[in-house]
Amino acid sequence: MRVAVILAHPNRDSFAHEIARRATGGxxxxxxxxxxxxxxxxxxxxxxxxxxxxxxxxxxxxxxxxVQHHADLVRAIDTLVFVYPTWWSGLPxxxxxxxxxxxxxxxxxxxxxxxxxxxxxxxxxxxLIGISTYGSPRxxxxxxxxxxxxxxxxxxxxxxxxxxxxxxxxxxxxxxxTEAERAEFAAHVERAxxxxx
Amino acid sequence: xxxxxxNSPRRVLVIFCHPRPDGFIRAAFDQVKVGVRxxxxxxxxxxLYREKFVPELSAEEHRTHSQxxxxxxxxxxxxxxxxCDTLILVYPTWWSGQPxxxxGWIDRVWAAGVAWELPEGANRLRPTxxxxxxxxxxxxHGSSKLVNSLQGEGGKxxxxxxxxxxxxxxxxxxxxxxxxxxxxxxxxxxxxxxxxAAKIERLVSESSKRPRLQR
Numbered sequence: 001m002r003v004a005v006i007l008a009h010p011n012r013d014s015f016a017h018e019i020a021r022r023a024t025g026g027x028x029x030x031x032x033x034x035x036x037x038x039x040x041x042x043x044x045x046x047x048x049x050x051x052x053x054x055x056x057x058x059x060x061x062x063x064x065x066x067v068q069h070h071a072d073l074v075r076a077i078d079t080l081v082f083v084y085p086t087w088w089s090g091l092p093x094x095x096x097x098x099x100x101x102x103x104x105x106x107x108x109x110x111x112x113x114x115x116x117x118x119x120x121x122x123x124x125x126x127x128l129i130g131i132s133t134y135g136s137p138r139x140x141x142x143x144x145x146x147x148x149x150x151x152x153x154x155x156x157x158x159x160x161x162x163x164x165x166x167x168x169x170x171x172x173x174x175x176x177x178t179e180a181e182r183a184e185f186a187a188h189v190e191r192a193x194x195x196x197x
Numbered sequence: 198x199x200x201x202x203x204n205s206p207r208r209v210l211v212i213f214c215h216p217r218p219d220g221f222i223r224a225a226f227d228q229v230k231v232g233v234r235x236x237x238x239x240x241x242x243x244x245l246y247r248e249k250f251v252p253e254l255s256a257e258e259h260r261t262h263s264q265x266x267x268x269x270x271x272x273x274x275x276x277x278x279x280x281c282d283t284l285i286l287v288y289p290t291w292w293s294g295q296p297x298x299x300x301g302w303i304d305r306v307w308a309a310g311v312a313w314e315l316p317e318g319a320n321r322l323r324p325t326x327x328x329x330x331x332x333x334x335x336x337x338h339g340s341s342k343l344v345n346s347l348q349g350e351g352g353k354x355x356x357x358x359x360x361x362x363x364x365x366x367x368x369x370x371x372x373x374x375x376x377x378x379x380x381x382x383x384x385x386x387x388x389x390x391x392x393x394a395a396k397i398e399r400l401v402s403e404s405s406k407r408p409r410l411q412r
Contacts (some may be wrong), residue, residue, distance in 0.1 A: 052216070088300075092303050097298075144354065145351070150348070150354075155293040
């Protein structure tokens, strides 16, 4: 399978980077073709620009060649993996901006002019996988509803279709975890990725 | 002790986030300002796109995120957040949440020493925005209320659960959302906008009449 791993953490020595490396390693070991996109390393711009917003409902909503490359990639792959830290119960701005700028009409979804309904554009995605670290313990994450997970597993899933499988790997209360617990989580992620079919 | 507050004017901070200088959310922003002024409140405004706000949290900010304070260029944002008693966020809902620009404002401005503190030896954040007694969201959704419910209304929960947990324990929340903007005719939009200023005026002036629990 072709897989894209989208990583959204500003620090290269972060646990998220470690997880992304291990996930990528697991996928390669499983025989998959992987592209890792480190949004901070490529200086991805989070905010949709005024020109992009103006073009959003037109014939060619993508203006940036980097965004075009990501849009082409997203349409060619079978699996989309997100690795990010949950902040304020949601996606970091840079990852939220990636959804907004890359998954535009014609890529993420299609507007049906007659019915006014939105049709999925990412029916090629078979697996939607999220891996996130959380400062809060699991019970708190559940209480505030884990909105990043909702965005990816519900809103984005609507753009893929009901046949797309969803998987979630969460490392909770990360500041109080031991090195052994983090290593175990990383190994778990690597194994899960290598077993992906 | 419960007492009525003096007639000091309300302090309202309005955060506006939309890339375009025209359109529905811009019109809503104008109505919000009309309403706040009609209530006789003090108002401070940030137009994130016009200010060219940088939404990406930097590596340095992440490394020092548990130390109090924000980046120098964000000091005014932090001061305004500590100053207000009513926070009004005006933005379009994209992918069931705040646009990246506004999410970045939250990621970077709601920092240690502004929105929360982590005292030595404590393992839970302590909220520090007790000055914020009212949170208002003015937003538009492309899809219907039903679709948004299925998607989980993540944006609403981010404000009313996560952000609110750093505010005054009795802080009130108001969700003034317009659903289905992709499908509805302009007359329904006008009806929403026509009522918006009066609604904001009522919310802001009522909050100043309410007896307050002093702690």
